[in-house]
Structures are given as structure tokens and as C-alpha cells.
Amino acid sequence: MASLSTFRRLNALALFQLFAEERIAAGDPPKGLESAWALKIEVSGATWSMAKSGARPIGDKLARQIERHCGKEAGWLDDEREPAGLTPGEQQFLSFALNTYRQTNSDGRKRLKQLLKSFG
Structure with a gap:
């Protein structure tokens, strides 16, 4: 909270x-x-x-x-x-996550999704 x-x-x-x-x-x-x-x-x-x-x-x-x-x-x-919009930190994170997602194969994408789900 x-x-x-x-x-x-x-x-x-x-x-x-x-x-x-x-x-x-x-x-x-x-x-x-x-x-x-x-x-x-x-x-x-x-x-x-x-x-x-x-x-x-x-x-x-x-x-x-x-x-x-x-x-x-x-x-x-x-x-x-x-939130009214994305903060600079949020924009930076999303950009990094998107670049990582795009630069990996399907196995890497699955692992990335699982990691994010388990983190939250």
C-alpha cells in the first residue's frame, strides 16, 4: 500500500x-x-x-x-x-522492456513474461 x-x-x-x-x-x-x-x-x-x-x-x-x-x-x-501519463522512468522501463522483447526469440519472450508475472 x-x-x-x-x-x-x-x-x-x-x-x-x-x-x-x-x-x-x-x-x-x-x-x-x-x-x-x-x-x-x-x-x-x-x-x-x-x-x-x-x-x-x-x-x-x-x-x-x-x-x-x-x-x-x-x-x-x-x-x-x-496517473495522467507515463513518468520518464516508466517510459524508460517500457522502452527497455520492448527492446528486450523484440530482440529475443519466442523462448526468451516467454521467460520475460514469466519473470514479469512472478515479480508482480
Whole structure:
């Protein structure tokens, strides 16, 4: 079962992803979006980086701050939500799994499927 810390991090990442997609659609270059996001939510780049990676949990104060700057009601970050899209890590994993699947024979594909089923 996921923790409050996990919900907050995943929801904050979803808000960042939405922010980044909107900025890129408006013509902004991808470089610098992390810093722009940190400015928007009024934290240092290092604080956002640690929160994003999970190295620093998003506490109550930071959670309410992010919600306020994103126009969300208090407690929004605390709720479990369905992912809006794939995270970069998920995209990387799927790409790796697909390449592995495509580069092996039928026996290898069977073993890969069995391994993934047994892991979960």
C-alpha cells in the first residue's frame, strides 16, 4: 500500500508534468522548466529536485504551498489518483522492456513474461 509521501510525490510530479507540457506547447524550450517550476511553487531548485526524486518527503507545509500555487484545494496532493501519463522512468522501463522483447526469440519472450508475472 502506498504512503502519503508517495501520493504527494506522484501528484506533485503530475502537476509538474502538466506545467511542463503547457509551457512547451506555448513555445518555451524544455531546458529551464525545472527551475521555472521551482520558482512557481516558491522553492529552491534543490528542494524541488529532492522532492521529485523522493530523497526529501513533501511535508504538510510544502504540500499546501504547492497546492496553493497550482490552484488546488488543500489536501489535493494527499489523495491517490490515477496517473495522467507515463513518468520518464516508466517510459524508460517500457522502452527497455520492448527492446528486450523484440530482440529475443519466442523462448526468451516467454521467460520475460514469466519473470514479469512472478515479480508482480
